[in-house]
Amino acid sequence: MAGRHPGQRTGLLGTGDGDGGIRAQPGTGGIDSGGRAGADRPGAPGDHRRYPGGALDRFHRRGGPGLVPVKGSERPVVKLPANTRSGTREGHGGSESPTSAARLRDVTRRFGPVTALEGVSFDLVPGEIHGLLGENGAGKTTLARILGGLLAPDEGQVEIGGREVALRSARAARARGVAMVHQHFSLVPRFTGFENIALFNGGAWTAKGMAAPDYRDRVEARATELKLEVDLDVAVEALGVGARQRIEILKALxxxxxxxxxxxxxxxxxxxxxxxxxxxxxxxxxxxxGIVLVAHKLDEVLAAADRVTVLRRGRWVMTEAAAAVSAKGLAEAMVGGVVVGFEASRRTVRHTSQDSARAGESVAAVASLRSVNVTRDGQPALRGVTVEVRRGEVLGIAGVDGNGQRELARVLAGIRTPDSGHATLPAEVGWIPQDRGGEGLVNDFTISENVAFALHGKDTCRRGPWLDWAGIEHAAADLVREMDVRATSPAAAAATLSGGNQQKVVTGREFLRSGDLLVAESPTRGLDVKATVAVRSRIAALARDGDHPPGVVLISADLDEILELSDRIAVMVRGRLVPVPRDSHNTRDIGELMLGAQQSGGSR
Structure with missing residues (x-):
């Protein structure tokens, strides 16, 4: 792999105060030679807000030309065009500002009989963070993939820097200055951060296939300019998730x-x-x-974004300044009505199923692990884990991905046998895997066929030794309706569904099982606000269901979810399960424990 040139520096980067910037290609407009947003754009009134905890200064938009610095902030402020608050162009999102970083005009994209986007227009201003919201299947990912060159529109136009373009691939998009950071990182685990960055960027290499002598300096300078703290000399597999993400961002930029x-x-x-x-x-x-932030967590989008656009069922609904909307208003725009239970889901309170146990009453364990050890790729993944899961409780397992949660879930689900130690499990276990496409579904099977995996033992879905497909299809139709799966019918192949709708099928199917244990890995990851509320409500109800409710193990990096649903909480830290005292059931204390998993030695 690429060698290091003499005199290169090592260690953490990004602590300097670089003032350089990205320069626009000639004729694109919007960014001047000093890397600032162009001063020829009209301004718009606005406000000054801070991210909760004071971590960030928001843009302060005022009328008049040029840039207006935010008092106490080091960065310039982008002035948004005056007509960006509600998307005035023919009722669509986006302005007609000539300085758009990217613009979609009346874009339509179909996948067979499904229309993912229909006549959608979207405008991204240089120097803004633009949140993109919508229910599962609303078209968010399709829009982002069109901008990223991964999909071509069936109708409509794509403009980058004011010029109409035909982006036939991600490489073509990068050549036009468009980069995409996916949720699942595209890094080579055994390569260092620098090697991954150099591998991705063609300009890093000489004709002899060696890293250009000055490329290391360029990477370090860019990290310093963006205040990105990255360790370029550590193998990516030894880095925590946050550090890997910073490598991805630096690679893209x-x-x-x-x-x-x-x-x-x-x-x-x-x-x-x-x-x-x-x-x-x-x-x-x-x-x-210009940054497009595709997300589901409304509070985070409102904290980070300057504007937000909402899509619903493939159509544009609204574009507004983030300061002008609330999380509740966005949720209602996403679903087209009131989200029942939305406010209740934002209050992290759970004191129901285990009150009797806390009062000293004995509750039977439905599953237990004793001194369980598991290795992954020759390295310890679980280290002496001992835990009981009680009937009618939700045991929340928090932690940064990569600290042993995957292996713990597989042991509890009966998928993985411990290398040592003892596991006692019930006869039937429900399992919502994190990898919905790879482990939760057979993508070539229909929704009904995938649902059958949870129903084959039920009398209502059998006729003697044979499966009753009429009963299974009826159950699948009920699931599609109750979980609001956006599909043409239960006969649709799982592969044709969006990621969020696949998650709904997997989650809804596992709720149909009648086992004594449910293992749920990130059950609401990738779900829209309405589906998230529904799934969390089902989990809470499941743990209170009748005289013999199952035990639930909830494994999630979403602390709001953990705090809302859990009776007991533990954190996975480098393969060990650390119980969290009840008086530490708060975001700050649990978050510090989660970060300790990385600071004490990476993601393993």
């Missing part, structure tokens, strides 16, 4: 980038890492890059 697309970037981050990510995005936006 090493070439001239006017548009940065991020898909669910906070899904696996601890709370303090979310603050750090948003600070980095502000630096990137401050250099003139």
């Amino acid at each position: 090493m070439s001239e980038t006017g548009v940065l697309l991020l898909d669910e970037p906070t899904a696996v981050l601890a709370p303090r890492e979310v603050d750090g990510l948003f600070a980095v995005l502000r630096e990137v936006a401050g250099a003139g890059t």
Whole structure:
């Protein structure tokens, strides 16, 4: 792999105060030679808000030309065009500002009989963070993939920097200054951060296939400019999730980038890492890059974004300044009505199923592990884990991905046999895996066929030794309706569904099982607000169901979810299960424990 040239520096980067910026290609407009947003755009009135905890200064937009610095902030402020608050162009989102970093005009995209986007227009201004919201299947990912060159529109136009383009591939999009950071990182685990960055960027290499002598300096300078703290000399597999994400962002921004697309970037981050990510995005936006933030967590979008666009069932619904809307208003715009239980789901309170146990009453264990050890790729993944899961309780397992949660879930689900130790499990276990496509579904099977995996033992779905497909299809139709799965019918193949709708099928199917234990790995990851409320309500109800409710193990990096649903909480830290005292059941204390898993030695 690429060698290191003499005199290269090592260690953490990004602590300097670089003032450089991204320069626009000639004729694109919007970013001047100093890396600032163009001063020829009209302004719009606005406000000054801070991210909760004071981590970030928001843009302060005022009337008049040019840039207006935010008092106490180091970065320039992007002035949004005056007509961006509600998307005035023919009722669609976006303005007619000539300085758009990217614009979609009346874009339609179909997948067979399903219309993913219908006549959608979207405008991204240089230097803004633009939140993109919608229910599962609303078209968010399709829109981002069109901008990223991964999909071509069936109808409509794509413009980058004011010029109409035909983006036939991700490589073509990168050549136009568009980069995308996916939720699942595209890094080589055994390579260092620098090697991954160099591998991705063609300009890093000489004709002899060696890293250019000055490329290391360029990477370090870019990290310093963006205040990105990265360790370039450590193998990616030894880094925590937050550090890997910073490598991905730096990798994407090493070439001239006017548009940065991020898909669910906070899904696996601890709370303090979310603050750090948003600070980095502000630096990137401050250099003139327009950022599209595809997300489901409404509070985070409102904290980070300057504007938000909502899609519903493939159509544009609204584009507003983030300061002008609330999380409740966004949720209602996403679903087209009131979200029942939305406010209740935001209150992290759970004191129901285990009150009797806390009063000293004995509750039977439905599953237990004793001194369980498991290895992964020759390295310890679970280290002496001992735990009981009690009937009628929700045991919340928090932690940053990569600390042993995957192996713990597989042992509890009966998928993985411990290398040593003892596991006692019930006869039937429900399992909602994190990898819905790879482990939760057979993608070539229909929805009904996938649902059959949970019903084959039920009398209502059997006729003697044979499966009763009429009963199974009826159950699948009920699931599609109750979980609001966006599909043409239960006969649709799982592969034709969006990621969020696949998650609904897997989750709804496992709720149909009648086992004594449910293992749920990130059950609401990738779900929209309405589906999230529904799934969390079902989990809470399941643990109170009748005289013999199952025990539930909830494994999630979403602390709001853990705190809302759990009776007991533990944190996975480098393969060990650390119980959290009841007086530490709060975001700050649990978040610090989660971060300790990385600070004490990486993600293993």
